[in-house]
Amino acid sequence: MAGALAAKRVIPLRARRDEDKEARRRELLDAARALFEATSFAQVKMADVAARTGLAKGTVFLYFPTKEALFLALLDDLLTAWFAKLNGQLSEGGVWTGHQLARTVALSLVGEETFTRLLALAQTVLEQNVTVEQARAFKERVLVSMGTTAALLQQRLPFLTPQTAVQLIRHVHALMTGLRQMADIAPVAREVLTLPHMAPLRVDFTAELTAAITTLLHGLEAR
Amino acid sequence: MAGALAAKRVIPLRARRDEDKEARRRELLDAARALFEATSFAQVKMADVAARTGLAKGTVFLYFPTKEALFLALLDDLLTAWFAKLNGQLSEGGVWTGHQLARTVALSLVGEETFTRLLALAQTVLEQNVTVEQARAFKERVLVSMGTTAALLQQRLPFLTPQTAVQLIRHVHALMTGLRQMADIAPVAREVLTLPHMAPLRVDFTAELTAAITTLLHGLEAR
DNA sequence: CTTGACCGGTGACCCGGGGTCATTTAACTC
DNA sequence: GAGTTAAATGACCCCGGGTCACCGGTCAAG
Numbered sequence: 395m396a397g398a399l400a401a402k403r404v405i406p407l408r409a410r411r412d413e414d415k416e417a418r419r420r421e422l423l424d425a426a427r428a429l430f431e432a433t434s435f436a437q438v439k440m441a442d443v444a445a446r447t448g449l450a451k452g453t454v455f456l457y458f459p460t461k462e463a464l465f466l467a468l469l470d471d472l473l474t475a476w477f478a479k480l481n482g483q484l485s486e487g488g489v490w491t492g493h494q495l496a497r498t499v500a501l502s503l504v505g506e507e508t509f510t511r512l513l514a515l516a517q518t519v520l521e522q523n524v525t526v527e528q529a530r531a532f533k534e535r536v537l538v539s540m541g542t543t544a545a546l547l548q549q550r551l552p553f554l555t556p557q558t559a560v561q562l563i564r565h566v567h568a569l570m571t572g573l574r575q576m577a578d579i580a581p582v583a584r585e586v587l588t589l590p591h592m593a594p595l596r597v598d599f600t601a602e603l604t605a606a607i608t609t610l611l612h613g614l615e616a617r
Numbered sequence: 618m619a620g621a622l623a624a625k626r627v628i629p630l631r632a633r634r635d636e637d638k639e640a641r642r643r644e645l646l647d648a649a650r651a652l653f654e655a656t657s658f659a660q661v662k663m664a665d666v667a668a669r670t671g672l673a674k675g676t677v678f679l680y681f682p683t684k685e686a687l688f689l690a691l692l693d694d695l696l697t698a699w700f701a702k703l704n705g706q707l708s709e710g711g712v713w714t715g716h717q718l719a720r721t722v723a724l725s726l727v728g729e730e731t732f733t734r735l736l737a738l739a740q741t742v743l744e745q746n747v748t749v750e751q752a753r754a755f756k757e758r759v760l761v762s763m764g765t766t767a768a769l770l771q772q773r774l775p776f777l778t779p780q781t782a783v784q785l786i787r788h789v790h791a792l793m794t795g796l797r798q799m800a801d802i803a804p805v806a807r808e809v810l811t812l813p814h815m816a817p818l819r820v821d822f823t824a825e826l827t828a829a830i831t832t833l834l835h836g837l838e839a840r
Numbered sequence: 841c842t843t844g845a846c847c848g849g850t851g852a853c854c855c856g857g858g859g860t861c862a863t864t865t866a867a868c869t870c
Numbered sequence: 871g872a873g874t875t876a877a878a879t880g881a882c883c884c885c886g887g888g889t890c891a892c893c894g895g896t897c898a899a900g
Binding site for chain 2: 847848849850851
């Protein structure tokens with residue numbers, strides 16, 4: 395009948411088991427993500443996040459001490475997922491060309507706007523109102539993924555040294571956040587940028603990132 | 618005796634002449650700048666800006682409709698000044714090496730932390746709560762300076778085409794904002810990053826920017 | 841010099857949103 | 871079924887951006 399025996403477990407009103415708490419946490423992260431995708435960090439209100447999950451505002455603060463902590467946790471998830479995806483792709487094949495690598499990286503970011511948008515906020519906003527512990531945990535995780543990626547990069551591009559590989563990742567990180575900010579602009583600016591003579595200020599994220607990384611790698615190889 | 622006859626004109630309590638209004642506007646921008654340099658955009662309160670100039674909070678809003686407008690105006694000034702300085706330096710001499718150019722750009726940003734920090738906020742924060750007109754005026758000014766710089770770049774580095782010159786500027790812009798965010802981090806993160814194994818995440822803005830631009834130019838020349 | 845209109849300045853006030861906590865009550869235990 | 875625990879609630883606090891009715895300095899006209 396109306397029984398949900400076969401359906402996947404529904405979270406009880408009070409999440410007491412760790413497993414239910416985790417599920418509720420996920421629910422909140424999903425809500426935050428959906429709202430952020432539709433608007434911006436500033437426009438997402440904690441009350442909205444609560445409403446979207448059918449919970450009260452106070453409850454959100456039982457799971458995340460601050461708004462920034464909530465979004466940093468979200469970024470943490472997205473970052474780990476993205477690195478895993480990228481590292482998976484970097485595991486295939488032998489030696490690559492710089493352009494191949496650049497395309498792989500740029501294409502791995504298609505459909506990951508949420509990730510790059512949040513990444514651009516990481517230093518400026520998200521790490522402002524957060525405990526040292528959470529900041530440390532986040533950076534620790536970045537460090538691990540970065541190490542793996544650096545190793546894989548050296549396999550694909552033998553002209554890279556351990557130092558240049560890590561530096562390359564930093565530069566790509568900078569380009570990702572910088573270009574993301576230039577590419578998706580505020581509604582006000584969008585209107586302005588449609589003017590024809592504004593072309594030099596318009597940025598196609600994927601194309602531009604591919605171009606920049608390719609050029610960087612040309613430069614490193616030409617050393 | 619106590620008369621300030623020889624001293625530079627003091628702004629009267631009521632700024633009625635355009636010249637006095639302009640002076641008051643400058644005063645507010647200076648106050649905002651000083652406070653921003655000591656803290657961050659979020660931490661600067663409009664009431665503080667007012668207090669620092671000895672005015673009431675409401676008065677600040679007579680000169681700038683929103684907090685974002687105030688800081689965008691400040692960025693506008695700093696950006697124009699920086700471009701002027703850079704373009705001046707780019708006017709000297711004949712053909713340069715890529716590394717020379719990279720160093721010039723990176724060094725022109727030493728002591729301009731305020732500018733780069735604000736630039737990093739431009740798209741994410743400042744253009745959020747501002748009139749279309751102000752956004753347009755700002756971008757228009759960027760466009761002009763960019764054009765001049767692009768022309769000068771082609772003189773110093775003949776292997777650049779009009780297209781690659783403009784693209785280079787966009788990439789440098791992205792690197793500037795991206796690296797700035799990575800370089801000066803929140804107090805919370807600062808503590809974390811001092812740990813030895815966090816080295817790969819530490820960024821020396823000038824050094825890193827020089828390296829990145831040099832590599833980019835190697836890449837472009839090697840084409 | 842006096843007067844009155846103009847307009848820059850003021851600060852009490854409004855309001856929205858992050859964050860708190862005493863209270864309620866679902867979930868589990870015996 | 872009674873008792874215990876702690877998740878959830880939402881009224882409340884506080885802060886900071888932004889407003890506006892009022893104040894009073896300035897100056898042109900008379």
